[in-house]
Amino acid sequence: QSALTQPASVSGSPGQSITISCTGTSSDVGGYNYVSWYQQHPGKAPKLMIYEVSNRPSGVSNRFSGSKSGNTASLTISGLQAEDEADYYCSSYTSSSTHVFGGGTKLTVL
Amino acid sequence: QVTLRESGPALVKPTQTLTLTCTFSGFSLSTSGMCVSWIRQPPGKALEWLALIDWDDDKYYSTSLKTRLTISKDTSKNQVVLTMTNMDPVDTATYYCARKLVVTDAFDIWGQGTMVTVSS
Numbered sequence: 001q002s003a004l005t006q007p008a009s010v011s012g013s014p015g016q017s018i019t020i021s022c023t024g025t026s027s028d029v030g031g032y033n034y035v036s037w038y039q040q041h042p043g044k045a046p047k048l049m050i051y052e053v054s055n056r057p058s059g060v061s062n063r064f065s066g067s068k069s070g071n072t073a074s075l076t077i078s079g080l081q082a083e084d085e086a087d088y089y090c091s092s093y094t095s096s097s098t099h100v101f102g103g104g105t106k107l108t109v110l
Numbered sequence: 111q112v113t114l115r116e117s118g119p120a121l122v123k124p125t126q127t128l129t130l131t132c133t134f135s136g137f138s139l140s141t142s143g144m145c146v147s148w149i150r151q152p153p154g155k156a157l158e159w160l161a162l163i164d165w166d167d168d169k170y171y172s173t174s175l176k177t178r179l180t181i182s183k184d185t186s187k188n189q190v191v192l193t194m195t196n197m198d199p200v201d202t203a204t205y206y207c208a209r210k211l212v213v214t215d216a217f218d219i220w221g222q223g224t225m226v227t228v229s230s
Binding site for chain 2: 001003032034036038045046047048051052055057089091093096097098099100101102103104
């Protein structure tokens, strides 16, 4: 199972919006609405930010939103804040009943 | 409050077998829809999914690592154990356990992780 494809890095200024893409295949991202997104600050465990493509867990800011089109899922963060600077990973369920993560995207808030 | 905590050796030698334990609280792995997964992260690299066990004792493994992995649970102790055979320096990583709910198919609660170094 190959890792999902994410851009290595994205950046934005405070208050701006950014979008991180996550590209897979019809056997994972495109085949199921089971895409989730995780935020990871340095030295910390990942934190669930989005599940089932576009749902936010309780306590996650509504500045975070998710979507999917075909084999590509996206995470959008609006109103960027300094605290959003972190690594972001997407994950998908697969047709093999396994899970796969993306390569991760480093978000820099300028 | 749901918590998970990983434990195991910090250092293993090449070719040895690694045994990691995930001790959790706040939920039962005998409850329908509950799962626990293992995920690892080499230093400076991406997350990699390893294995999952569900409430019905069904087990799922990474395709590339399945010959080396075994996952099991002890419901009475609220523990999930992962063994990985034939350890190699490339297996050096932080190993996390995380809860997954079938209803959301997401890893909603993670342990703090345990760093394992493979070196002679």
